[in-house]
Amino acid sequence: MEDAIKLGISSCLLGNKVRYDGGHQHDRYLTDTLGLYVRYLPVCPEVECGLPIPRETLRLVGEVENPRLLTSKSGIDYTEQMRQWARRRLEDLAGEGLDGFIFKRMSPSSGMERVKVYGDNGIPSNRGVGIFARAFMERFPLLPVEEDGRLHDPVLRENFIQRIFVHKRWRELLATNKKRGGLVAFHTSHKLLLLSHSEKEYREMGRLVALAKELPVDELFSSYEKMLMETLKKRSTVNKHVNVLTHVFGHFKQLLGPEEKQQILEILDHYHQGLVPLIVPVTLLNFFVKKFRNEYLANQYYLDPHPLQLKLLNHA
Numbered sequence: 075m076e077d078a079i080k081l082g083i084s085s086c087l088l089g090n091k092v093r094y095d096g097g098h099q100h101d102r103y104l105t106d107t108l109g110l111y112v113r114y115l116p117v118c119p120e121v122e123c124g125l126p127i128p129r130e131t132l133r134l135v136g137e138v139e140n141p142r143l144l145t146s147k148s149g150i151d152y153t154e155q156m157r158q159w160a161r162r163r164l165e166d167l168a169g170e171g172l173d174g175f176i177f178k179r180m181s182p183s184s185g186m187e188r189v190k191v192y193g194d195n196g197i198p199s200n201r202g203v204g205i206f207a208r209a210f211m212e213r214f215p216l217l218p219v220e221e222d223g224r225l226h227d228p229v230l231r232e233n234f235i236q237r238i239f240v241h242k243r244w245r246e247l248l249a250t251n252k253k254r255g256g257l258v259a260f261h262t263s264h265k266l267l268l269l270s271h272s273e274k275e276y277r278e279m280g281r282l283v284a285l286a287k288e289l290p291v292d293e294l295f296s297s298y299e300k301m302l303m304e305t306l307k308k309r310s311t312v313n314k315h316v317n318v319l320t321h322v323f324g325h326f327k328q329l330l331g332p333e334e335k336q337q338i339l340e341i342l343d344h345y346h347q348g349l350v351p352l353i354v355p356v357t358l359l360n361f362f363v364k365k366f367r368n369e370y371l372a373n374q375y376y377l378d379p380h381p382l383q384l385k386l387l388n389h390a
Contacts (some may be wrong), residue, residue, distance in 0.1 A: 078113045079242045080171055082210075084178035085116035087222055092118040096128045099178060101222050108235070111381055115170060119183040119206040123159035125152070132182045134191040138201050141191045143182055153205065156183060160209040167210075173241040174218035174234070176225070177207050186211075186221040216303040217241070228389040229309065235384060237306045240264065240375075244299065252295060254286040261298075266376035268305055270318045275305040316346050318376060322359050326366045334362075353379070353387040 085092050089100035104114075121127060130148060134141035143153045177186045184204045191202035203211075211219060218237035225231045247260050261283045268276040279301050286294055323338055330338070341358055344350045356377060363371040371377060379386035 079173045079238050080113045082117055082172050082175040083114045084184045085118035088116055092121045094129050094131050123156050134182045134202050138191050143205050156205045160206050164213045174238040177221040179221040179223035232386050263373045264375055266318050266374045270310045270314050271305050271308045319355050326362055329366055351388045
């Protein structure tokens with residue numbers, strides 16, 4: 075596991091009894107499935123900043139963009155205590171080599187979005203962000219982040235998993251081959267994956283890589299990383315995938331017989347109509363990639379969803 079993806083995570087999601095009532099919010103998918111491929115670094119902002127177990131519940135109060143963190147009944151203000159702890163903790167996390175973070179939804183300390191913020195009239199708005207989660211995302215704006223509730227959506231879950239795998243490969247590139255040639259090789263193997271998220275950004279990144287020799291290495295890598303992680307946050311769609319799959323098909327179209335062409339076109343159409351999941355055309359095209367020994371396509375991460383046990387691309 076030394077080379078595994080490393081994720082920060084709200085501690086209660088691992089089954090640790092750190093919640094206000096002494097309980098937990100164990101998420102079996104995160105521990106029993108995704109947990110086979112990642113190392114978790116648990117964080118509980120409320121306990122780590124000095125609050126006891128059990129404790130009075132907390133809530134956000136005031137302005138949505140700059141709320142206070144108060145106990146729900148007694149009104150004790152823990153905002154500054156939480157912020158001071160968060161600043162120290164984030165500096166520690168900066169040295170951990172994280173590939174992402176999974177937050178606890180709706181938590182006043184760790185909720186990534188839609189956290190209730192109570193106004194002066196006592197009526198809550200659900201547009202808040204937890205105190206620690208906000209600080210984390212401001213400190214590490216390019217790191218993949220998600221929260222437990224959203225990870226039950228197969229599309230959002232797949233996007234997050236895809237991003238953390240890419241981030242790990244990027245982190246390894248920075249550590250072992252931070253050279254222009256290394257960036258060119260990285261970009262080449264991720265081309266179809268990027269295209270499946272945004273053709274516009276895919277082309278912009280291609281232009282950046284083409285200018286590699288004209289830019290200082292640090293500036294080149296910094297600009298590419300920003301574009302990489304922001305592009306992967308854009309949601310793939312059926313039409314985007316069909317575009318990429320058709321592009322793959324074009325690489326060996328002239329090598330196929332009429333029946334094989336018809337088979338591929340039918341599968342692409344079935345996927346387009348939502349009759350089969352994405353893994354079906356990807357698997358079929360992979361067969362022909364291997365058959366015709368197309369090295370460029372064989373090295374494309376888009377065609378190699380991994381690990382299979384995570385069941386990526388299994389939604390229509």
